[in-house]
Amino acid sequence: xxxxxxxxxxxxxxxxxxxxxxxxxxxxxxxxxxxxxxxxxxxxxxxxxxxxxxxxxxxxxxxxxx
Numbered sequence: 076x077x078x079x080x081x082x083x084x085x086x087x088x089x090x091x092x093x094x095x096x097x098x099x100x101x102x103x104x105x106x107x108x109x110x111x112x113x114x115x116x117x118x119x120x121x122x123x124x125x126x127x128x129x130x131x132x133x134x135x136x137x138x139x140x141x
Contacts, residue, residue, distance in 0.1 A: 076128040087126060094121040096132070108135045 078085055080096070087096060093116050097103050109116045110133040116124050126132070 076126075078126055078128070078130045078132060080132045081134055091126050092122055093124045093126065093132075096126065097121065097134070100134070102134065102136075106137050108137070109133070110135075 076087060076089055078087055080100070087099070091099075093109055093111070094103070097105075097107065097109070109121065111124065111126075112131050
């Protein structure tokens with residue numbers, strides 16, 4: 076199925092969760108914020124939140140510094 080990740084079209088398998096998408100992108104252990112269709116997905120919900128066709132996903136990395 077087709078979704079958009081940070082504005083780019085991407086094909087993922089049906090039943091893919093937010094956690095599986097992050098792992099596929101190499102971000103499984105990275106602290107990120109995920110927004111699905113303009114709603115933040117809490118980190119605790121990543122393993123159980125299944126993506127749907129045409130979902131709009133935004134992933135933001137946290138950067139430290141000072």
